[in-house]
Amino acid sequence: MSGWPLHVVSRYLTVGTATVDVIDTGIWSMMKGSLLGRSVSAACTGCDQEIGEKTRRDWYSDQDQPEVFEDGLRELRKAAQAHAEVCRAMPAPDGAR
Numbered sequence: 001m002s003g004w005p006l007h008v009v010s011r012y013l014t015v016g017t018a019t020v021d022v023i024d025t026g027i028w029s030m031m032k033g034s035l036l037g038r039s040v041s042a043a044c045t046g047c048d049q050e051i052g053e054k055t056r057r058d059w060y061s062d063q064d065q066p067e068v069f070e071d072g073l074r075e076l077r078k079a080a081q082a083h084a085e086v087c088r089a090m091p092a093p094d095g096a097r
């Protein structure tokens with residue numbers, strides 16, 4: 001297995017040999033082209049299940065929440081690990097996705 005896809009920060013191998021990827025994409029301002037905040041999500045490449053998503057900025061109060069985000073990221077990694085331990089879906093062959 002060579003390089004990971006862009007933005008993947010953690011990866012968990014599932015029972016079915018797929019991966020659960022934790023992806024840090026950031027949140028970009030369309031207007032300024034600059035980074036507004038961070039958003040991390042986890043998804044399984046075997047069954048396409050979304051494991052969860054955490055955002056560093058609270059959009060309702062417009063507040064940046066680094067501590068909430070770090071806790072959320074830890075939770076997300078645990079959830080990704082837990083899914084990887086039980087998911088038996090196999091990844092689609094190359095190019096089929």
Ligand SMILES: [Zn+2]
Pocket residue numbers: 014044045046047048049083087088089
């Ligand atoms: Zn899965």
